[in-house]
Amino acid sequence: MTLDQTQIWIVIAGMAFGTFFIRWSFLGLLGDRELPQWALRHLRYTAVAILPGLIAPLILWPSGTGGEPDPARLLAALVAFGMGMWRKSALWAIFSGLITLYAVQYLLG
Incomplete structure (x- = not known):
């Protein structure tokens, strides 16, 4: 299976977009808020x-x-x-x- 240049760049852009929003969901949305105690307990593990x-x-x-x-x-x-x-x-x-x-x-x- 061969991919042309456009398909490769679409996949790269989609992955960049996805990873950015996964990180932003924690840092941008929750960055200045205190996490609940149950979430902190689970994150320790x-x-x-x-x-x-x-x-x-x-x-x-x-x-x-x-x-x-x-x-x-x-x-x-x-x-x-x-x-x-x-x-x-x-x-x-x-x-x-x-x-x-x-x-x-x-x-x-």
Whole structure:
């Protein structure tokens, strides 16, 4: 399926228009108002809900190994999770997982 220049620009303009109004609905309409307590409570869990969906495929089906689970990535994820639970710090979790990943990859060759 090939698209001509006009169709491509219509799709780009439509996407720009759509994303602008999605952001404007929060910033323009609600920017100077206080959000209700129930909405603030739900927004606190946004990162907790999104991050596992972004990270899990990179751990379980990494493209670097052809989609096969990799022991180095699994161990790094477990160390990062454990460090995050123990230290209650995202930076400790990130750096411990990073160090574990590269150390295990170096040791395994």
